[in-house]
Amino acid sequence: MEVPELRWESSVFQDPDGGSAILWPYLPCVIISLREEEEQDKESPGVHLESATASGTTLGMLVRDLSELQLEGPAIPDPERIRLLRHAENSRGGMPIFSIEPGIDDKKWADWQSRWADEQVRFRNLIATFGRNRRWAKTRIKAISKIQKPPFAIPNDLGAAAAVCAAWWVEEFVSLTPELSRERNERYASRIRGAISNLRESSDGDWGVSGPSLLIPVQQCYLPSLEDSLIACGSVEMLERE
Numbered sequence: 001m002e003v004p005e006l007r008w009e010s011s012v013f014q015d016p017d018g019g020s021a022i023l024w025p026y027l028p029c030v031i032i033s034l035r036e037e038e039e040q041d042k043e044s045p046g047v048h049l050e051s052a053t054a055s056g057t058t059l060g061m062l063v064r065d066l067s068e069l070q071l072e073g074p075a076i077p078d079p080e081r082i083r084l085l086r087h088a089e090n091s092r093g094g095m096p097i098f099s100i101e102p103g104i105d106d107k108k109w110a111d112w113q114s115r116w117a118d119e120q121v122r123f124r125n126l127i128a129t130f131g132r133n134r135r136w137a138k139t140r141i142k143a144i145s146k147i148q149k150p151p152f153a154i155p156n157d158l159g160a161a162a163a164v165c166a167a168w169w170v171e172e173f174v175s176l177t178p179e180l181s182r183e184r185n186e187r188y189a190s191r192i193r194g195a196i197s198n199l200r201e202s203s204d205g206d207w208g209v210s211g212p213s214l215l216i217p218v219q220q221c222y223l224p225s226l227e228d229s230l231i232a233c234g235s236v237e238m239l240e241r242e
Helices: 034-043 047-053 058-067 079-090 107-120 123-144 156-172 178-201 220-232
Strands: 011-014 020-026 213-219
Touching: 011 220, 020 079, 020 178, 020 220, 058 123, 058 156, 079 213, 107 178, 123 156, 156 220, 178 213, 178 220, 213 220
Parallel strands: 020 213
Antiparallel strands: 011 020
């Protein structure tokens, strides 16, 4: 898996049926269930960060490298997604919130997860873990040239963090086949369009001529491929609000 261009600006997808999706790039620490993990961290501050650091996984490598930079954090649960979630919950009496990733009771998604798990334990992927540290270092170096110049000033360590997160992204999904990747992207894109459709058809929004806008926090490395999938997406999977 190659490192894509690492952009700092948001990307706007205009839905052909009306409305838009604003893809907001952020640097991740971990993919988690936000509310549950946040409550656990309140009860035992730092428990998730300590667990990740000691795990020996790609998440542990991500936390380790981010800890060496002059940035606030790293923090688990991911602070940017929690900030946006809390903003949506507390603004205008509660703004609509959608889950773009299907739930565990979704049979089609459960099958996808099962097939990805099968790929992760295949012999060639287990062998690949032995070269993880070397690949991680090489990917970090390659990612530097992929970092786009932002229209605003950023600290040097934030650029370094982008390279670290890119290394994590590539290593985390090294076992994801092109077919599985395509299925995931198509499903996400279809559900994003479904969320926009839900907003568009609601009677409680005065959207104006341009229609509703849906803000979607997207891991920086994932933004280009999700953007391409949205452009190519011809299906709409209807969603209900959380």
